[in-house]
Amino acid sequence: MDKPEILPRLDQIDPAFTGDMDKAEAQDCLTDFRSRLLHLHELLYADRRYAVLVILQGMDTSGKDGTLRHVLSGLNPVGTRVFSFKTPNDEERAHDYLWRVHRNVPPRGSIGVFNRSHYEDVVITYVHGQIDEAERNQRLEQIRNFESYLVQNRIVLLKFFLHISREEQGERLAARIRNPEKMWKLSASDLSERPHWDKYQLAYNEALQATHTADAPWIIVPADRKWYRNCVIARQLALALESLDLRWPDAPVP
Amino acid sequence: MDKPEILPRLDQIDPAFTGDMDKAEAQDCLTDFRSRLLHLHELLYADRRYAVLVILQGMDTSGKDGTLRHVLSGLNPVGTRVFSFKTPNDEERAHDYLWRVHRNVPPRGSIGVFNRSHYEDVVITYVHGQIDEAERNQRLEQIRNFESYLVQNRIVLLKFFLHISREEQGERLAARIRNPEKMWKLSASDLSERPHWDKYQLAYNEALQATHTADAPWIIVPADRKWYRNCVIARQLALALESLDLRWPDAPVP
Numbered sequence: 001m002d003k004p005e006i007l008p009r010l011d012q013i014d015p016a017f018t019g020d021m022d023k024a025e026a027q028d029c030l031t032d033f034r035s036r037l038l039h040l041h042e043l044l045y046a047d048r049r050y051a052v053l054v055i056l057q058g059m060d061t062s063g064k065d066g067t068l069r070h071v072l073s074g075l076n077p078v079g080t081r082v083f084s085f086k087t088p089n090d091e092e093r094a095h096d097y098l099w100r101v102h103r104n105v106p107p108r109g110s111i112g113v114f115n116r117s118h119y120e121d122v123v124i125t126y127v128h129g130q131i132d133e134a135e136r137n138q139r140l141e142q143i144r145n146f147e148s149y150l151v152q153n154r155i156v157l158l159k160f161f162l163h164i165s166r167e168e169q170g171e172r173l174a175a176r177i178r179n180p181e182k183m184w185k186l187s188a189s190d191l192s193e194r195p196h197w198d199k200y201q202l203a204y205n206e207a208l209q210a211t212h213t214a215d216a217p218w219i220i221v222p223a224d225r226k227w228y229r230n231c232v233i234a235r236q237l238a239l240a241l242e243s244l245d246l247r248w249p250d251a252p253v254p
Numbered sequence: 255m256d257k258p259e260i261l262p263r264l265d266q267i268d269p270a271f272t273g274d275m276d277k278a279e280a281q282d283c284l285t286d287f288r289s290r291l292l293h294l295h296e297l298l299y300a301d302r303r304y305a306v307l308v309i310l311q312g313m314d315t316s317g318k319d320g321t322l323r324h325v326l327s328g329l330n331p332v333g334t335r336v337f338s339f340k341t342p343n344d345e346e347r348a349h350d351y352l353w354r355v356h357r358n359v360p361p362r363g364s365i366g367v368f369n370r371s372h373y374e375d376v377v378i379t380y381v382h383g384q385i386d387e388a389e390r391n392q393r394l395e396q397i398r399n400f401e402s403y404l405v406q407n408r409i410v411l412l413k414f415f416l417h418i419s420r421e422e423q424g425e426r427l428a429a430r431i432r433n434p435e436k437m438w439k440l441s442a443s444d445l446s447e448r449p450h451w452d453k454y455q456l457a458y459n460e461a462l463q464a465t466h467t468a469d470a471p472w473i474i475v476p477a478d479r480k481w482y483r484n485c486v487i488a489r490q491l492a493l494a495l496e497s498l499d500l501r502w503p504d505a506p507v508p
Contacts (some may be wrong), residue, residue: 048348094302094361096407102356107348138406145399152392153350 007212010205010220015165017222021231029231033238034074040241041111045079047246048109051155054237055117058162059200060190061172063223064115067162070230071237072113081106085116097121097139098146105155118143119211123203127196140210151215158240159216160233161208162223166197261466262474264459269419271476275485283485287492288328294495295365299333301500302363305409308491309371312416313454314444315426317477318369321416324484325491326367335360339370351375351393352400359409372397373465377457381450394464405469412494413470414487415462416477420451 021029044050054072056064068082083104092100098118106112122143126136147157164172173194176186193200212218219236223229275283298304308326310318322336337358346354352372360366376397380390401411418426427448430440447454466472473490477483 091361094363096359096404096409098403099356099359102353105350105353107345109348142403142406145403149352149396149399150350152396155350 004212004214004217007209007218008220010161010163010201010208013163013220013222015163015168015222016224018225018228021228023225023227026225026227026231030070030227030234033231033234034071036238037234037241038074038076040238040246041075041079043246043248044111044241044244045076045109046248048249049154050244050246051106051108052111052237052241053106053150053155053157054111054113055119055157055159056113056115056162057117057119057160057204058223059164059169059197059204060187060193061169061176062162062164063226063229064162065185066226067160067229067233068113068115070226071234072111075111079110080113081110082113082115085114085118085120098142102146105150108154118146119204119207122207123200127199127203137210140207143211144213147211147216148213156240156244157216158237159211159218160236161204161218161220162229163220164223168224169194169197258466258468258471261463261472264415264417264455264462264474267417267474267476269417269422269476270478272479272482275482277479277481280479280481280485284324284481284488287485287488288325290492291488291495292328292330294492294500295329295333297500297502298365298495298498299330299363300502302503303408304498304500305360305362306365306491306495307360307404307409307411308365308367309373309411309413310367310369310416311371311373311414311458312477313418313423313451313458314441314447315423315430316416316418317480317483318416319439320480321414321483321487322367322369324480325488326365329365333364334367335364336367336369339368339374352396356400359404362408372400373458373461376461377454381453381457391464394461397465398467401465401470402467410494410498411470412491413465413472414490415458415472415474416483417474418477422478423448423451 018026044052056067058064072080072082081104085100088097088100101114101118104112104114122131122136122139125131126133131139151157173186173190176182176190208218208220219232221229221232272280298306310321312318326334326336335358339354342351342354355368355372358366358368376385376390376393379385380387385393405411427440427444430436430444462472462474473486475483475486
């Protein structure tokens with residue numbers, strides 16, 4: 001396997017980074033790449049050789065739902081599947097932890113989006129001491145093998161880590177508390193997890209480094225500015241699809 | 255990973271082997287181990303820490319259905335799941351080949367039986383030239399990783415290869431043709447695949463050798479004598495369960 005480009009540590013990336021882009025430019029970027037995406041999605045569906053699996057991972061309030069709404073909600077629901085990973089239920093807990101993940105891997109011809117993913121099983125569990133370091137490391141290796149298997153089977157992985165600052169999270173949580181239209185998004189765990197911020201950053205950084213492979217590299221998205229985040233994700237997704245040499249299949253009847 | 259014991263080549267094992275056992279002894283063996291199995295299955299179900307996955311693989315007429323009927327049909331259906339792998343349907347074909355396999359991996363506390371399995375995806379496909387040697391070898395590696403992951407997640411694998419001779423297959427096919435009560439079992443592929451016997455033996459031997467690991471070793475069962483086959487499988491299954499240190503859990507309410 002090729003070595004991927006080196007992934008910076010999380011603390012080396014400014015969550016408020018926007019390059020030299022301003023908000024208006026970012027909105028043009030989103031509009032542009034979203035329309036390319038609509039076309040590419042149709043082509044992916046017709047071609048049927050590849051599936052695309054988008055993984056959205058990040059701290060609470062980092063913008064996973066917002067990304068879905070702004071970047072992906074324009075896609076044709078035929079050929080699009082979103083799966084949100086919650087705390088495992090009884091049936092899921094009786095199975096190996098990748099069971100529910102593999103079940104929801106999209107079929108070829110479609111785009112699947114994981115809102116949270118198997119990375120919760122190596123980060124949350126580890127931060128809370130439900131698994132020790134040896135088991136965490138074993139899981140990281142299992143995940144590398146699993147993802148490599150998927151890519152070898154023509155499931156293209158796009159793993160986005162939405163990187164926000166602790167301050168930005170504070171403001172977003174405060175907005176949820178203040179604003180009646182956002183209050184429903186607030187969960188008890190948003191507040192109880194916040195004191196573990198540093199442990200989460202460390203555990204995420206280790207998980208990202210260990211699973212950043214040539215086949216399935218991580219893309220760390222500075223996400224304090226939602227407009228910049230949306231532009232980056234729409235662009236990466238469109239470019240990944242463009243790189244697939246998708247083509248309209250021949251007519252089924254000659 | 256420990257090295258497993260060396261697996262003999264298929265052509266080194268006599269399919270009619272029965273050791274020094276006669277039919278009456280084999281039936282006692284089956285009765286004995288089946289009753290131990292009933293008890294162990296209940297314990298497995300109560301304990302909930304392990305799942306057992308039995309894989310039955312072999313040439314057509316090698317006795318997969320007969321094994322299910324004679325060895326496993328006494329088990330409590332609660333906590334037992336049989337999955338028979340057929341030619342993949344449209345939905346399954348749109349997914350990676352282990353998708354339908356992983357979906358059907360049993361939850362902890364239960365015994366799952368695969369009548370055929372992912373080994374069809376490295377044997378049939380290879381014999382018929384649908385995948386080349388490079389892809390076959392890549393799949394064998396993927397299967398090793400997948401099985402190793404399952405075992406690490408407390409899913410005990412018991413992989414049985416039911417080994418019959420070409421002559422015995424000929425007789426069993428003839429019986430299906432002659433006997434109105436067996437005719438329904440005959441499929442067109444039973445006859446069209448028979449000329450490929452040698453290619454299948456070779457492809458099976460390579461697949462078995464490549465996936466015989468310490469975690470998930472193969473058990474080659476001489477299967478020309480059904481009574482011997484049943485005794486071996488019942489015994490291996492009971493011994494595997496006995497080695498698991500299963501225990502009755504504490505009362506949920508103190």
